[in-house]
Structure formats: structure tokens, C-alpha cells
Amino acid sequence: MSFVTIFYGISFYVATLILFIGLAYRIYEYSIIPAPLKIPTPPAPKTKKGVAVRLFREVVFFESLFSATKWTWLFGWLFHFALLLAALRHLRYFTDPVWFWVSWEIVQAAGHYAGYMMVFGLIGLLGRRIFVDRVRYISNPSDYLMLILIISIALTGLLMKWFHTDIYAVKMFFVGLMYFQWSELPSDFILLLHLSLVLLLMIIFPYSKLLHAPGLFFSPTRNQPDNARDQRHISDWAKKLESKK
Amino acid sequence: MAVKEFEKPILKEYSPIPKLVEQATSHLAPFKSKEDFQKSLGYPGELVDNWQEVALGKMGDLLKKYRSLRVYMDSCIQCGACTDKCHYYLGTKDPNNMPVGRQNLMRGVYRKHFTLPGKFFPKLVGAVDLTKEVLDDWYSYYHQCSQCRRCAVFCPIGIDTAEISMAAREIMDSVGVGQKYCNEIIGKVHKIGNNLGLPKPALADTLEGLEEDVEEDIGVDVKFPLDVKGADVLLITPSADFFAEPHVDGLIGYAKVFHQAGISWTLSSHASEAANFGMFIGSYDNMRKLALRIREAALDLGVKRIVFGECGHAWRVAYSFLNTLAGPFDFLDPRYPVPQHICEVTHDLINKNVLQFDKSANDGKIITFHDSCNVARASNMGDIIGGQFSLPRDIIKATTNNFYDMDDETIMEKTFCCGGGGGLLTDDLIELRMKGAQPRMEALKRVVEDHGVTHMAAICAICKSQFSKAFQYYGFELDQIISLHQLVGDALIMNKKEL
Numbered sequence: 022m023s024f025v026t027i028f029y030g031i032s033f034y035v036a037t038l039i040l041f042i043g044l045a046y047r048i049y050e051y052s053i054i055p056a057p058l059k060i061p062t063p064p065a066p067k068t069k070k071g072v073a074v075r076l077f078r079e080v081v082f083f084e085s086l087f088s089a090t091k092w093t094w095l096f097g098w099l100f101h102f103a104l105l106l107a108a109l110r111h112l113r114y115f116t117d118p119v120w121f122w123v124s125w126e127i128v129q130a131a132g133h134y135a136g137y138m139m140v141f142g143l144i145g146l147l148g149r150r151i152f153v154d155r156v157r158y159i160s161n162p163s164d165y166l167m168l169i170l171i172i173s174i175a176l177t178g179l180l181m182k183w184f185h186t187d188i189y190a191v192k193m194f195f196v197g198l199m200y201f202q203w204s205e206l207p208s209d210f211i212l213l214l215h216l217s218l219v220l221l222l223m224i225i226f227p228y229s230k231l232l233h234a235p236g237l238f239f240s241p242t243r244n245q246p247d248n249a250r251d252q253r254h255i256s257d258w259a260k261k262l263e264s265k266k
Numbered sequence: 267m268a269v270k271e272f273e274k275p276i277l278k279e280y281s282p283i284p285k286l287v288e289q290a291t292s293h294l295a296p297f298k299s300k301e302d303f304q305k306s307l308g309y310p311g312e313l314v315d316n317w318q319e320v321a322l323g324k325m326g327d328l329l330k331k332y333r334s335l336r337v338y339m340d341s342c343i344q345c346g347a348c349t350d351k352c353h354y355y356l357g358t359k360d361p362n363n364m365p366v367g368r369q370n371l372m373r374g375v376y377r378k379h380f381t382l383p384g385k386f387f388p389k390l391v392g393a394v395d396l397t398k399e400v401l402d403d404w405y406s407y408y409h410q411c412s413q414c415r416r417c418a419v420f421c422p423i424g425i426d427t428a429e430i431s432m433a434a435r436e437i438m439d440s441v442g443v444g445q446k447y448c449n450e451i452i453g454k455v456h457k458i459g460n461n462l463g464l465p466k467p468a469l470a471d472t473l474e475g476l477e478e479d480v481e482e483d484i485g486v487d488v489k490f491p492l493d494v495k496g497a498d499v500l501l502i503t504p505s506a507d508f509f510a511e512p513h514v515d516g517l518i519g520y521a522k523v524f525h526q527a528g529i530s531w532t533l534s535s536h537a538s539e540a541a542n543f544g545m546f547i548g549s550y551d552n553m554r555k556l557a558l559r560i561r562e563a564a565l566d567l568g569v570k571r572i573v574f575g576e577c578g579h580a581w582r583v584a585y586s587f588l589n590t591l592a593g594p595f596d597f598l599d600p601r602y603p604v605p606q607h608i609c610e611v612t613h614d615l616i617n618k619n620v621l622q623f624d625k626s627a628n629d630g631k632i633i634t635f636h637d638s639c640n641v642a643r644a645s646n647m648g649d650i651i652g653g654q655f656s657l658p659r660d661i662i663k664a665t666t667n668n669f670y671d672m673d674d675e676t677i678m679e680k681t682f683c684c685g686g687g688g689g690l691l692t693d694d695l696i697e698l699r700m701k702g703a704q705p706r707m708e709a710l711k712r713v714v715e716d717h718g719v720t721h722m723a724a725i726c727a728i729c730k731s732q733f734s735k736a737f738q739y740y741g742f743e744l745d746q747i748i749s750l751h752q753l754v755g756d757a758l759i760m761n762k763k764e765l
Contacts, residue, residue: 047340054333057550059586060426062418062643063679064651079422089347089420097345097422149346154286156346158361159370161392163383164344228383233423236341241334242415242424247646249586250603253593258331262554 025208026194029216033198036223043227044235051239055256065247072246079243093149100142100171106135107178114188117196136179143172167229170218177215186212272697275357275704277711277740283350290360291701295406297694299444306453307552310442317441318396322379324440325433329380334429339376341423342366348417348425353682354410357701362407365417365427371403372430401443408434409445410698412690413546414639414683428688432548435689439547447692452543455556460505460539466492469535472508480518486760488518488525493567494532499524500564501531502540502584502605503575504727513730516576516749520608522758523751527620529611531573534563540580541727545587546689557583557591570599573606576749578638578726579687581607585645607647609725612754613657616664623757625667631721632668633753634713635659636706636733637681638726652678658725658750665757670717676709684724686732696735703736710742723750 110132197204301311348365377384377393384393413428473490507517544553595604685702733747
């Protein structure tokens with residue numbers, strides 16, 4: 022077992038733990054903090070089913086962002102959609118045998134071209150950060166670095182089109198990690214760079230603004246049904262004020 | 267501290283998004299609350315010695331009590347979607363008045379004291395210590411937010427700056443730095459029952475005067491009852507309705523509606539205020555105490571329904587929070603929602619043909635309607651989605667012949683705040699108020715030029731007061747702002763047979 026294999030093997034275990042435990046802990050935290058008052062924004066649905074539809078539209082179409090600014094919407098939506106397509110393509114590295122639909126030509130091809138779309142969207146977002154004075158003002162170094170990190174992940178991924186690596190060995194490495202039967206990871210430079218950047222992204226996810234992903238589902242302005250008059254909504258800590266009297 | 271002269275904004279046809287000017291309104295901050303006002307609300311009288319520790323403790327406490335605050339501190343992507351949405355940014359060009367700029371004043375402190383990356387790499391993520399300078403910035407800029415929630419409508423995550431500015435104000439109050447305007451007023455309501463500090467005899471006298479005026483005017487004995495036990499409806503209305511112009515014409519309109527529909531109603535001297543300034547300072551405790559006065563009055567008078575007059579923030583607290591703060595209201599008539607908005611009452615009576623109108627009475631006016639921010643973005647009417655927009659418009663159309671809406675981007679859920687909401691309707695912030703009114707004034711100017719609009723109707727006491735000032739400032743006439751229920755009252759055909 023080479024040093025590279027051991028190093029990346031352990032790193033992926035650690036990063037996966039940080040990502041999943043960190044994210045699960047954040048979600049747990051959000052779920053136990055009460056929302057003491059009803060604060061949905063219009064157009065506010067009256068029912069839980071309506072809320073589900075609203076959240077679906079936000080998550081899939083970025084509806085609010087669309088009404089706010091078309092450029093940010095375009096770049097942001099392209100990037101996120103591309104991320105989904107690329108993720109689906111990558112499922113072939115983690116499923117053995119590969120799920121039948123993952124191996125479809127259309128899924129694989131879409132995942133490949135999504136890489137370019139992702140870079141396009143991210144460069145658009147970076148451009149806004151640099152050239153729009155208002156967005157420049159609010160940008161911290163971490164905001165630029167986050168974009169550069171994800172652009173680098175996409176680019177190193179695309180580069181493997183030209184700098185070939187033994188993708189079957191890569192797959193065996195990841196499947197091996199999942200089933201605790203380790204196998205060698207090819208030590209091609211671009212591949213290792215790609216994987217290192219992914220590790221970094223996994224580790225910072227639960228500590229960064231990437232928390233907007235679970236955050237949206239816990240956002241009271243979006244996830245509350247507008248039924249304050251029909252159903253009394255009261256948090257535990259507010260209830261204690263009542264018994265004090 | 268005299269209010270300084272400032273450059274008057276020019277109303278343009280279509281304003282481009284302004285280039286930012288750093289520190290443009292860092293000099294603006296409202297007068298601080300005096301020691302006795304602070305203490306009467308349960309806050310320290312002046313900045314406490316260990317204020318940093320207390321403030322961070324309070325912040326930690328609020329982060330555990332309000333999911334909104336915690337999720338919104340974590341979730342901002344700094345995407346910039348909100349940056350051109352705040353009327354105060356558009357009017358002042360100060361980047362700290364961009365919603366995200368305002369939020370980041372607290373987010374920097376949050377990152378420093380409550381997150382690992384902020385502790386280890388403060389520069390990288392924009393984390394800052396809570397210094398005296400930061401506290402001063404908080405005081406200045408969290409009092410340049412009218413909590414109107416326009417930003418929250420556009421944010422892809424739904425981050426609501428109002429939640430953050432409310433939390434900031436509560437943290438500041440907890441270390442002894444409160445705002446005079448809000449805290450003085452809340453003290454008056456706790457003690458007397460309304461924002462103006464109007465005691466019962468004065469209120470009774472005012473209402474009697476109104477009865478005489480209306481009788482003289484239309485020859486109908488319209489009553490303005492006070493503390494009448496056993497009345498069906500308890501009307502809770504902003505105290506400005508008792509004598510400020512144009513508010514009082516709205517009150518006369520409600521009284522005519524009740525009179526004509528034969529609904530017995532009463533005001534209460536114990537709960538003679540609809541507005542709940544406890545919300546502005548983010549204090550659940552104070553908000554709850556003020557709301558409980560309404561419950562007490564309803565129980566004491568034995569009414570069957572609670573109806574709110576025209577008041578934006580009041581309606582937010584009433585519609586969205588009253589059941590939470592002072593419920594359950596199972597002692598009231600279950601056939602009606604609790605509470606109801608006066609527009610819901612009037613709308614319903616129009617639909618049932620109980621009220622008849624002579625629209626020509628309003629023919630001298632060409633009307634537009636200003637959606638008050640807290641009605642538009644924090645409440646509902648009629649229990650239909652968007653009812654808070656359609657009900658008032660239906661009423662205007664039933665009572666007038668000439669109605670034109672302003673630009674789509676400036677009405678309904680995208681409406682601009684008047685510039686004076688959220689506890690900022692005070693003369694020490696006049697520069698902010700006038701600059702913040704600019705986007706609404708521009709939209710108004712367009713319908714004035716395109717359709718000859720003569721009057722703007724509103725359903726909020728703060729909007730009405732703020733526009734009375736802003737209209738004069740921007741070259742409109744003071745009396746072009748009117749209460750929606752003035753239109754109703756003027757066009758309503760009154761049955762003169764009654765005594």
C-alpha cells in the first residue's frame with residue numbers, strides 16, 4: 022500500500038466524518054432552536070403542503086433570486102445545476118455495480134459538459150464580486166477563495182480529459198474505502214490535486230457559508246405556513262413566560 | 267444636538283442603482299434613551315461597565331431563542347441580491363444600508379465570537395471584535411433599518427434583516443444603550459395605554475368632539491363609544507387616529523362603517539393603542555406586555571370581536587403575533603378571525619351589500635395606493651393569499667372612480683417603505699427619513715405625471731405621518747396623503763332616518 026493511498030484514504034475518512042457529523046450537528050442545532058413568532062414573507066402559503074411547494078420552487082428554480090437580480094440568478098443557477106449533473110456523473114465511482122441509469126450516455130455526457138457550465142457560472146459570479154461595487158464591498162477574502170476553490174475543482178476535473186488517469190483504479194479506491202477493502206489510488210498529479218481540493222471543500226462545508234444549503238430549509242420566512250390566526254403558535258420558552266404570571 | 271442641513275435628493279424619472287459612498291450616513295443616529303425610560307422597561311439606565319460581556323451573553327442567548335437569527339447569521343452567501351433593495355441604501359448610498367452590509371455589522375461579531383473560522387482566521391472571513399466603534403456603528407445603522415422586510419422577499423435564502431436589527435436593538439438595550447423615541451413611547455403605553463400618553467378623560471373629550479363634528483358635517487349622530495361594556499366589537503386603533511391629520515378622517519370612516527352596518531363597537535381606554543413598539547426594539551417581553559393590554563380590555567369589556575384600525579406594524583403584531591403573545595382568544599365569537607382588520611370588516615360588508623356608496627363624492631380625487639410595508643410583507647387579510655393587497659384595492663375601487671397603481675416594482679410585496687417605519691419616525695432622523703422616502707416619491711411622481719394622480723391612500727399611521735412631511739419636502743401637497751377609510755367615509759351613503 023503506497024503512502025499516497027494511505028494518506029488519501031485516511032483523509033477521506035476524516036473529511037467524510039467532518040462533513041457528515043458537522044452537517045448533522047448543524048441541522049440538529051437549527052432544528053432545536055425555536056422560531057417563536059410567525060414571520061413568513063409573501064406570497065405566503067397557508068398550508069404545509071403549500072410550504073413544500075414553495076421550498077421546492079426556491080430550491081429548484083431559485084425563484085426569489087430570479088426576482089432580485091437576473092445575472093446572479095443566471096450564473097448561480099447554472100453553477101448549481103451543473104454541480105448536480107457533475108455529481109450524478111461521479112456516482113459511477115461510488116456504485117458497484119454502477120447503477121444502470123448512471124451509466125446512461127446522457128447522464129455521463131451531461132455530467133462532462135456540466136463541468137464547463139460550472140466554470141462559466143462560477144467565473145460569472147466571480148466577475149460580479151470583482152466588478153459590481155456593491156458586491157465587492159461585501160466580499161471577504163473567503164468569498165473569493167470559495168469561488169476559486171470550486172473553480173479549481175471543476176478545472177482539475179476537466180483537465181483529466183487530457184491528463185488521463187486510470188479511472189477504474191480510482192473507482193476501486195473509493196469502493197474499497199466504502200467497504201473497508203482498500204485498493205491502490207493512482208498517483209497522477211492532476212487527480213491528486215482534484216481530490217485534495219475536494220477534501221478541503223468537504224472539511225470547510227459545515228463551518229462556512231455553504232450552510233446556506235440546509236439554512237434555506239430552516240428559514241422561517243420561507244418554511245412557515247401563514248396561519249397565525251387559526252393555530253396558536255408558541256415556543257417553549259415563551260410558554261414559560263405565561264406560567265410565570 | 268441640532269439636526270444638520272443635508273443635500274436634498276432630486277426625484278428622477280428612473281433612478282439608476284447609486285454607486286456606493288462609504289460612511290455617507292454614519293453621522294446619523296437617533297437620540298439615546300434617558301435613564302428613567304430605560305429602567306422602566308427593565309434595561310440598565312446607561313452603558314454598563316462590562317458591556318461587551320453582557321452584549322455577547324445576550325447575543326448567545328438570542329441565538330438560542332430565535333432560529334431566524336442563528337440561521338441567518340450562518341446562511342448568507344454574500345451574493346449581493348439584496349444590495350439594491352433597501353430604500354435607505356437607494357436614498358443614502360451608504361453601503362452599511364445595503365441589507366447585507368447592515369447584517370454584516372452583526373455577522374462579523376458573530377463569526378468572531380461564535381464560530382471556529384472567525385476565531386482562527388478573522389481576517390479571512392471578516393470577523394471583528396465587539397469594540398466601542400462597532401457598537402456605535404450598530405447604534406447608528408440598526409436605527410437606519412425600518413424593518414420593512416423588502417430585502418427578505420428578494421433573498422434566495424429568505425434572510426430577513428428585520429430579525430437582525432431587532433436582535434441588535436435588544437442587545438443594545440440590554441447593555442443600556444436604548445433609543446429615546448421607542449423606549450419613551452413604550453413606557454407611556456405601559457403606564458397609560460397609548461403612545462401619546464393620552465389619559466382617559468382627554469380621550470373621552472376628543473371622541474365627544476368628533477361626534478359633534480360629524481353630526482354637524484353630515485347630520486347623522488355617529489357615535490365614538492369608549493369603554494362600553496358588552497359592545498360587539500373592540501376597536502384597537504393607533505392613537506394618532508384620535509387627532510392627527512389625515513389619520514382622524516380614517517377613524518371617522520370606521521365609525522361611519524360601524525354605524526351604517528349597525529355593529530355595536532367600542533374603544534378601550536386601557537388598550538387605546540394599536541401600535542406595538544415592543545416589536546421595533548426586538549423585545550418579546552415588552553411586546554407581550556403591550557399585547558396583553560388588548561386581551562385584558564377584551565375580557566373586561568366582554569366584547570365578541572377584536573378589530574384593528576389602519577396601522578401597519580400594529581397589523582403585523584395583531585395578525586401574525588397576537589394569538590401567540592396574548593392568545594388563545596377562545597372567549598370571542600368563533601365565527602370571526604381574531605383579530606380582524608378594519609379593511610376585512612368593510613370589505614365583507616361591501617360584499618354583503620350592507621354598505622352603499624356614492625362614488626361621485628370622491629370624484630375630485632384621483633387615487634393611488636401605498637402598500638404599507640408591514641401589512642404587505644408581514645400579514646394577510648381575508649385569509650386568501652395576497653388578500654392584504656387585493657382587499658384595500660377592492661375597497662378603493664368600490665368607493666372611487668379613479669384609481670391607478672404605481673409601478674409593479676414598487677407595490678404589493680415589492681412595496682417601498684415610507685421611510686419612517688420601525689421606530690424611526692422621529693425628527694432626530696429627519697435626514698434619513700427624507701432620503702429613505704425617495705424611492706416611493708419617485709414612483710408617486712410617475713403616476714402623478716402619467717395619470718394625474720392627486721391623492722395617495724394608505725393604511726398605516728406611520729406612513730400617513732411620514733408622508734405628510736415627505737410630501738411637503740418633495741414638493742407635493744401635505745393633504746395629498748389620505749386614510750383609506752376617509753374614502754370609505756366620504757362616499758358611504760348614510761341612513762339619516764336614525765336619531
